[in-house]
Amino acid sequence: MMKIIFCGGAETVTGSCYLLKTDSGENLLVDCGLFQGSKAIKERNYGDFPFEPNEIDWVLLTHAHIDHIGRIPKLYKKGYRGPIITTKITKELCAVLLPDSAYIQEMEVERKNRKNLRAGKPLLEPIYTVSDAEECIKLFEGKGYDEIIKLNDNVSLRFTDAGHILGSSIIEIWIKGTDEVKKVTFTGDLGNYDKPIVNDPEILEGTDFLVIESTYGSRNHDEEDEAARIEKLSEVIESTFNRGGNVVIPAFAVERTQDLIFDLNKLIQQGKIKSENIFLDSPLAIAITEIFCKNADSFDEAAQDFSRETGKCPLEVQNLRFTRTAEESKAINNIKSGAIIISASGMCDAGRIKHHLKHNLWRRNSTILFIGYQAQGTLGRTILDGARKVKIHGEEVTVNARIESIKGYSSHSDQGDILNWINNITRKPELIFLVHGEVEESSILKTLIEENYQIETHIPYYLEEYTLTKRARPVSHYDFSRKTAAELQEELEDLLSQLQQVGERLILEEEYHKADELFKELKKKLT
Numbered sequence: 001m002m003k004i005i006f007c008g009g010a011e012t013v014t015g016s017c018y019l020l021k022t023d024s025g026e027n028l029l030v031d032c033g034l035f036q037g038s039k040a041i042k043e044r045n046y047g048d049f050p051f052e053p054n055e056i057d058w059v060l061l062t063h064a065h066i067d068h069i070g071r072i073p074k075l076y077k078k079g080y081r082g083p084i085i086t087t088k089i090t091k092e093l094c095a096v097l098l099p100d101s102a103y104i105q106e107m108e109v110e111r112k113n114r115k116n117l118r119a120g121k122p123l124l125e126p127i128y129t130v131s132d133a134e135e136c137i138k139l140f141e142g143k144g145y146d147e148i149i150k151l152n153d154n155v156s157l158r159f160t161d162a163g164h165i166l167g168s169s170i171i172e173i174w175i176k177g178t179d180e181v182k183k184v185t186f187t188g189d190l191g192n193y194d195k196p197i198v199n200d201p202e203i204l205e206g207t208d209f210l211v212i213e214s215t216y217g218s219r220n221h222d223e224e225d226e227a228a229r230i231e232k233l234s235e236v237i238e239s240t241f242n243r244g245g246n247v248v249i250p251a252f253a254v255e256r257t258q259d260l261i262f263d264l265n266k267l268i269q270q271g272k273i274k275s276e277n278i279f280l281d282s283p284l285a286i287a288i289t290e291i292f293c294k295n296a297d298s299f300d301e302a303a304q305d306f307s308r309e310t311g312k313c314p315l316e317v318q319n320l321r322f323t324r325t326a327e328e329s330k331a332i333n334n335i336k337s338g339a340i341i342i343s344a345s346g347m348c349d350a351g352r353i354k355h356h357l358k359h360n361l362w363r364r365n366s367t368i369l370f371i372g373y374q375a376q377g378t379l380g381r382t383i384l385d386g387a388r389k390v391k392i393h394g395e396e397v398t399v400n401a402r403i404e405s406i407k408g409y410s411s412h413s414d415q416g417d418i419l420n421w422i423n424n425i426t427r428k429p430e431l432i433f434l435v436h437g438e439v440e441e442s443s444i445l446k447t448l449i450e451e452n453y454q455i456e457t458h459i460p461y462y463l464e465e466y467t468l469t470k471r472a473r474p475v476s477h478y479d480f481s482r483k484t485a486a487e488l489q490e491e492l493e494d495l496l497s498q499l500q501q502v503g504e505r506l507i508l509e510e511e512y513h514k515a516d517e518l519f520k521e522l523k524k525k526l527t
């Protein structure tokens with residue numbers, strides 16, 4: 001029986017990883033992302049995979065975001081040597097992003113080990129090394145959109161444009177079972193509509209099972225449209241320059257940086273920005289921008305029109321300087337006014353952006369402009385939430401600069417977009433799995449899908465296993481069918497004592513679900 005196991009991206013937005021097991025014994029892994037966020041969740045990056053890496057036949061990747069690709073080098077390290085199939089652009093992006101991610105892991109462990117050494121604690125090993133990352137790239141196979149790729153007699157697949165970042169895809173997989181062909185579709189991250197550079201998400205004709213993201217399952221983006229977004233960008237820059245300051249923009253290296261550069265270019269073409277000093281100060285973002293330019297023929301219509309009119313790639317901007325070396329980066333600090341500084345990381349918790357914040361946050365005439373999501377606990381979020389003082393590199397810095405944000409760059413579908421996208425599927429799925437979302441977001445979306453389209457919708461938990469039959473039913477749920485009241489009581493007592501020992505620690509999903517099922521079953525027996 002065909003099965004799916006949710007090895008990540010379940011009840012959370014990070015660590016996307018889904019294992020599909022076919023009737024005839026093939027194992028396909030869709031995405032293998034890094035867990036990010038709380039310490040407890042990040043711990044999962046260090047443990048063993050919940051499957052044998054060398055038993056996987058093919059790995060498929062939806063797009064080049066670290067929470068979807070970040071554990072690929074670990075998969076290699078643990079013995080996987082099969083093909084990693086994705087779009088051509090995702091392959092190119094991974095070749096830059098994965099070694100960069102490995103370098104960050106190595107640096108982080110080195111720093112922790114210096115502490116551990118002093119404290120006499122055992123030394124840690126990085127999740128993977130730069131060499132693992134470089135080696136795994138050799139397994140990548142880059143494919144075009146819309147072509148049917150036959151893996152063997154039982155399994156075929158197709159990548160279509162998800163419109164999320166350049167190269168992102170929805171993956172449709174056809175699997176021959178004992179008596180019929182079933183189709184399972186993974187949306188990866190679904191894009192936002194009318195965004196710079198990327199196309200809108202492709203419409204899905206039909207599917208039997210759908211695994212769909214739900215990052216914004218409970219909300220609609222209250223965002224500027226294109227005209228308002230560019231207008232606001234123009235106003236922020238102009239007023240900052242008039243005050244004699246700099247505009248510092250923290251930006252994610254993939255897609256967000258390039259979206260912003262394109263918008264700046266539009267303003268330059270209109271004569272609205274005359275700065276001599278626009279800097280892209282992030283070696284990673286520079287490398288990614290170069291890959292984007294190489295693939296400009298995959299940009300959306302509007303970006304290609306712009307290209308035809310100007311005769312250049314929309315990201316080739318007059319006065320935009322790529323600062324690669326540390327010296328070039330430091331030299332930016334001498335400029336007191338009229339500079340636009342785009343730097344990473346996007347949430348200000350690492351990288352060169354911290355230096356630029358240190359030199360501009362305390363200045364009343366500068367502006368810090370946020371164009372991306374700032375997670376709880378990051379320096380970016382603290383500044384955006386209005387902190388008067390922040391600590392950067394151990395130094396206290398007063399926040400005097402103007403703090404601004406533009407919401408119109410989101411690269412995810414919101415609630416309305418997701419519902420619309422499902423509505424457009426001609427042959428509706430018999431079962432939908434909501435992944436890549438916090439439980440609250442997914443739950444609200446689940447209710448709406450069930451109400452609007454009468455499609456059974458399930459929010460899988462971490463490591464849940466599901467059999468994909470005509471009427472799919474969970475298989476790893478606790479089997480209560482033959483339990484007596486006495487047995488239930490015993491189990492419950494056992495669980496309660498376990499929970500007491502756990503104390504203040506957050507309990508794992510498995511423990512939570514076990515408890516939840518037990519309580520429900522007990523309630524049923526009692527009423």
Ligand SMILES: [Zn+2]
Pocket residue numbers: 063065164189
């Ligand atoms: Zn993504």
